[in-house]
Amino acid sequence: MPVLGLAALCLSATVAEPKEDTNAKIKAVYLYNFSKYVEWPEDWKSGSFVVTVIGNNSSLLSELGKMAQKMVGAQQISVKSVSSVSSLDHSHIVFIPLESSGMLNEVINKVRGSSTLIVTEKQGLARQGSAINFIIKDNKQAFEINKSNAERYKLKINSNLMKLGTLVE
Amino acid sequence: MNKCNKMRTMFRKHLFFLLLVLCTGLANAQLDKLRLAYQYTQPDKNNLDSARILVDAASKHSETMNDPQTWYVRGYIYRELFKRQSLADKKPSFLEESYRSCKRSIELDTAAEMKENNLKILRSVSASANNTFAEEMDTVHYRVSLECLELQKKLVKYLRPSANIDSLQAYYFGFMGSYFQGVYEKNPKKNTAFLSLAEDAYNKVLIAEPSNVSANYNMGIIYYNQAVSLIMNKLDYDFDLSTLNEIQDEALVWFKKSLPYMEKAYQLNPRRKETLIGLSGIYYSLHDNDKSQQFKKLSEDLDADKK
Numbered sequence: 001m002p003v004l005g006l007a008a009l010c011l012s013a014t015v016a017e018p019k020e021d022t023n024a025k026i027k028a029v030y031l032y033n034f035s036k037y038v039e040w041p042e043d044w045k046s047g048s049f050v051v052t053v054i055g056n057n058s059s060l061l062s063e064l065g066k067m068a069q070k071m072v073g074a075q076q077i078s079v080k081s082v083s084s085v086s087s088l089d090h091s092h093i094v095f096i097p098l099e100s101s102g103m104l105n106e107v108i109n110k111v112r113g114s115s116t117l118i119v120t121e122k123q124g125l126a127r128q129g130s131a132i133n134f135i136i137k138d139n140k141q142a143f144e145i146n147k148s149n150a151e152r153y154k155l156k157i158n159s160n161l162m163k164l165g166t167l168v169e
Numbered sequence: 170m171n172k173c174n175k176m177r178t179m180f181r182k183h184l185f186f187l188l189l190v191l192c193t194g195l196a197n198a199q200l201d202k203l204r205l206a207y208q209y210t211q212p213d214k215n216n217l218d219s220a221r222i223l224v225d226a227a228s229k230h231s232e233t234m235n236d237p238q239t240w241y242v243r244g245y246i247y248r249e250l251f252k253r254q255s256l257a258d259k260k261p262s263f264l265e266e267s268y269r270s271c272k273r274s275i276e277l278d279t280a281a282e283m284k285e286n287n288l289k290i291l292r293s294v295s296a297s298a299n300n301t302f303a304e305e306m307d308t309v310h311y312r313v314s315l316e317c318l319e320l321q322k323k324l325v326k327y328l329r330p331s332a333n334i335d336s337l338q339a340y341y342f343g344f345m346g347s348y349f350q351g352v353y354e355k356n357p358k359k360n361t362a363f364l365s366l367a368e369d370a371y372n373k374v375l376i377a378e379p380s381n382v383s384a385n386y387n388m389g390i391i392y393y394n395q396a397v398s399l400i401m402n403k404l405d406y407d408f409d410l411s412t413l414n415e416i417q418d419e420a421l422v423w424f425k426k427s428l429p430y431m432e433k434a435y436q437l438n439p440r441r442k443e444t445l446i447g448l449s450g451i452y453y454s455l456h457d458n459d460k461s462q463q464f465k466k467l468s469e470d471l472d473a474d475k476k
Contacts, residue, residue, distance in 0.1 A: 022400040022420070022454050029413055032406050070406055135457040139424075140417045164410045 004107050021059035023039040025140045028063035031093060034117060034132060035072045035160035039113065040092060041154050044115050049075035052091040056081055095119045104129055115154045126168045131155065143166045199233040202226065203242050210249050217253060220246045240274035241283050244290050248377060253296060259301055261316040267294050268324060295324040302341065306348050335377035343384055347372030350387060367391060382437045386444050389431035393451055396423035424454050442471050
């Protein structure tokens, strides 16, 4: 079979390899949406809107960096990451990634009395103190809402968000 | 040297012309036309258009249409017509005509006196089809490549009846798929159409060779990248949660479509690093972290083995 000059060309074509963190993007969009569907008390509606991530989840932080270009009402978004709960400061949202789930109680103690939306991503944590817990449902990112846990921090959850999430008590 | 000797010298150089002379059954006028047609192909005349008119006429004339020499000359002239075209203006139809003519010549040549010469042209046509397939593979001329491929399949079938056409098809379409995929990946927004061309090419590879590792992997990557692109490029922070949900659903379809191809590529070659990375990525996107980590570890183990 005459095949001239094709082999070298055949090997030169490029194909993409998977490299982008789609899950981080989806979580970041969710977190931004939570800021729109949750109402903070009036005294939390000035200054920066602070989102703090516990731990150093680089993909998520990179995505949240893009979110920081947005506004929540009149508030500029500020994204922070802390490696220990002792460094946790005034935050509108605290996200505790799966690998930092063990810090939930520490976070609860730290933010007691403030209006912080605690978001977690481990099965059962909505029953253990978080207001919103990311879950996987049918291979998709979904979330649970514990309304009581939100109200404990003087946060009002929009009914539309309640409809889209799974309610737990 | 008299005129007759000059002719003899020229005939010795060109076998087919010698054959023309040997053929006594041809009417002189038609024979002259064939001679003239050949002469027009020579560098000093270089008038292929006239050669084509003459040989086409001969191929339709009752006195020459059933003569193998007519078709041999025609095959030769059409190959020359193709060869003298610029790359930007290549017409595979000339190669097709050359192929049809030589084939016809062989059919008519019951004594097989011209068979080897016809085959020589056919092999040259096959090489031209192959080279043109590769040369014309760009975003503008790729249809020419496709025509060359179709012709090449016929030629290979004819020249080597025992050749594995499926393997040939897989080889060419694999090349084509990689090229189209590369074009798409360079500029997905501008080159959207090339993605379906790549998908189509890989499908043809897989029809011919279901166990082709690269085609399975690339098919998996095409679908995987579709899903990734939806999430990374289409999903905007300003979208509401319902839209986010819809995009997740759409991406999920692509991820799930990607998985069996990547799994197949893995079954066929479990030690191919790209496939392991691909599977880790797909399972990660499907939120199956255990499997994602399992394939990630296999990929890392592979690296460790190489050290």
